[in-house]
Amino acid sequence: MTVSERRGEILKLLQNTDSPITAKDLALRFNVSRQVIVQDLSVIRVAHPNIISTYRGYLFQLATTHSREFKLRHTDDKVEEELNLIVDLGGRVQNVSISHKFYGRVTAEMNISSRQDVQEFIAALRSGQSSHLSNATGGYHYHLVEALSEERLDMIEKTLAEHNFLAPLSPWEMYEKNSKNANLKS
Numbered sequence: 144m145t146v147s148e149r150r151g152e153i154l155k156l157l158q159n160t161d162s163p164i165t166a167k168d169l170a171l172r173f174n175v176s177r178q179v180i181v182q183d184l185s186v187i188r189v190a191h192p193n194i195i196s197t198y199r200g201y202l203f204q205l206a207t208t209h210s211r212e213f214k215l216r217h218t219d220d221k222v223e224e225e226l227n228l229i230v231d232l233g234g235r236v237q238n239v240s241i242s243h244k245f246y247g248r249v250t251a252e253m254n255i256s257s258r259q260d261v262q263e264f265i266a267a268l269r270s271g272q273s274s275h276l277s278n279a280t281g282g283y284h285y286h287l288v289e290a291l292s293e294e295r296l297d298m299i300e301k302t303l304a305e306h307n308f309l310a311p312l313s314p315w316e317m318y319e320k321n322s323k324n325a326n327l328k329s
Contacts, residue, residue, distance in 0.1 A: 149173050150183050154191065163200030163254075197254035198267065210237065210289045211296045213303060216282045216310035219275055222268075225308050226261040229288055232299045237287040241280045251276055253286075283310055 144152075153169060166180040173180070184201060188194045193204045217225060229236055235256035241249050255264055268275070277284035290296050303309050 157203040163197050163202045165200040208289045209293050212285050212287050214285050214310045215308045223265050228302050233295050234288045234290045234299045237289050240285040
């Protein structure tokens with residue numbers, strides 16, 4: 144099999160599954176190293192930016208969606224509840240970000256869209272030596288959430304507020320948000 148053929152097959156596999164596929168699994172399937180697959184995927188993703196990398200593997204996104212960033216704050220013991228609220232209302236948590244005084248904006252991909260994804264994420268955190276990214280900012284963090292409609296995002300925002308997860312935006316965040324909205328309208 145040529146490199147082009149392998150890359151074509153990888154693309155077909157990703158387009159025909161709803162589950163993430165790991166580089167390790169692809170390497171076994173095509174009898175090449177994991178690094179070769181990672182290189183293949185970096186080339187494929189140039190032409191197909193809707194292929195995303197998650198902590199569970201690579202995934203092809205199809206649906207046209209709307210997204211909104213929410214500023215949140217809570218303790219570590221509330222992570223599961225927060226994520227479940229979002230996915231139960233049809234949201235997909237694309238990423239988590241913090242705005243750190245010294246490091247600036249730090250973002251990590253999540254791609255969590257179901258309670259199963261939440262459970263796997265929580266289990267992965269508990270099994271490792273890592274802590275939540277938001278621990279560096281006193282529990283403050285942002286989630287970029289995707290849903291099929293603005294109305295769905297409104298429901299998610301309302302529910303997060305009702306459960307006291309939403310954090311108030313600072314004056315500079317309000318300015319940035321208003322500037323973005325103004326640019327979208329023009």
